[in-house]
Amino acid sequence: MPRIGAHMSVAGGLPRAVERGIVHGCETMQIFAKNANQWRGRELPREEIREFRTALDASGIAPVVSHASYLINLATTVPALRAQSIEAMGDELDRAEALGLLGVVLHPGCYTRGTEADGLVLIADALVALLRARRRGKTMVLLEHTAGQGTSLGATFEHLASIIAAMHDHPRVGVCLDTCHLLASGYDICSAEGYARTFTRFGRLVGFDRLKVFHLNDSKKPLGSRVDRHEHIGQGCLGLEPFRRIVNDRRFRGVPMLLETPKEEGPAKGPLDVDRFDERNLRILRDLLSARR
Ligand SMILES: [Zn+2]
Ligand SMILES: [Zn+2]
Known part of the structure; x- marks a missing residue:
């Protein structure tokens, strides 16, 4: 059986994310190891890391991944932004390593100058250097397939394959597929035929052994829209x-398999409050699973 879970908030401290995961019945989980819209995160106290790992081990929730900051762009040719992006991704990897996470989900980047191919090489070079500097680490880089908005790279399986090839098939690089991004970028996974064709293609170009995470989100926007808008499971174009x-x-x-669907609005939730949207989306996925048994 696949392990099903959701992105959980770390508001109130990292151990609260585990408590939220437990009350939602998550078997796996994604977190932000720092604020995703800022370059710098607060330093994580040793005690908080220890508490997080203890709670996680006891919960049985595994694996857990983090999602890197949205500011990071490893494809930029602007020297200052590239240096800042590399440093921030290094920090993400160090946090994930300290927390014992499987990997860091990363949007490959947006090219600012030159060709797509140049951008893909810039991404690969940065990642190879980051992993080389962390030789003894276990945490993986998980390249997320994107919706293809603007100049963002990684919206085709060919892009993911060329980054991995330029990293000389590094053992610590994997891939994250997001169902919303697949549709938005033009892979029709709605029909049985389109689904079969898409994943045959993925297997041939990238390989199933590289697939480490699924983001399960429905899409507000149709096939090929190249717009990334997540919707509740079953309520969108998928x-x-x-x-x-x-x-x-x-x-x-x-x-x-992780949900990144919209959360309930309203006042900030405490760790023990169930988000009814997450609860419903998780239940729908589990019902689909048992439907075939
Ligand atoms: Zn993402
Ligand atoms: Zn998305």
């Missing part, structure tokens, strides 16, 4: 069928 296929697909059995 509908339920692609999710039914994914959670029951034997090729994805070991792959953690």
Whole structure:
């Protein structure tokens, strides 16, 4: 059975994310290891890290990944921004390592000058250097397939494959597929035929052994829109069928599946408050799973 979970807030401290994961029945989880819209994060006290790891071990929630800051752009040719991006990604990797996470999900980047191919090489070079400086680490870089908005790279399987190739097939690089981004970038996973074609192509170009995470989100925008807007499961342009296929697909059995669907609005929630949207989306995914048993 695939492990199903969601992105959980770290508001109130990292251990609160584990408590939220438990009350939502998450079997796997994603967090931000620092504020995703800022360059610098607060230093994590040793005690907080220890408390997080203890709570996580006791919960059985695994694996856990972090999502890197949205500011990081490893494809930029602007020297100051590149240096800042490399430093920030290094910090993300160090945080994830200290927290014992499987990996850091990263949007590959947006090219600012030159060709797409130049941008892909810039990303690979930065990642190789970051991993080389952390030789003894275990945390992986998880390249997220993107919706293809603007000049963002990584919206085709070919892009992901060329970054991995330029990293000389580094053992610590993996891939994250987001169902919303697949549709938005032009991969039709709604029909049985389109689904089969898309994942055959993925297997051939990238390989299922590189697939480490799924983001399960429905899409507000249609096929090929190149716009990244997440919707509740079954309520967007994907509908339920692609999710039914994914959670029951034997090729994805070991792959953690994480929701990044909209949360309930209103006052900030305490760790023990259940988000009814997450609760419902998780239940829908689990119902699809049992439907075929
Ligand atoms: Zn993302
Ligand atoms: Zn998205």
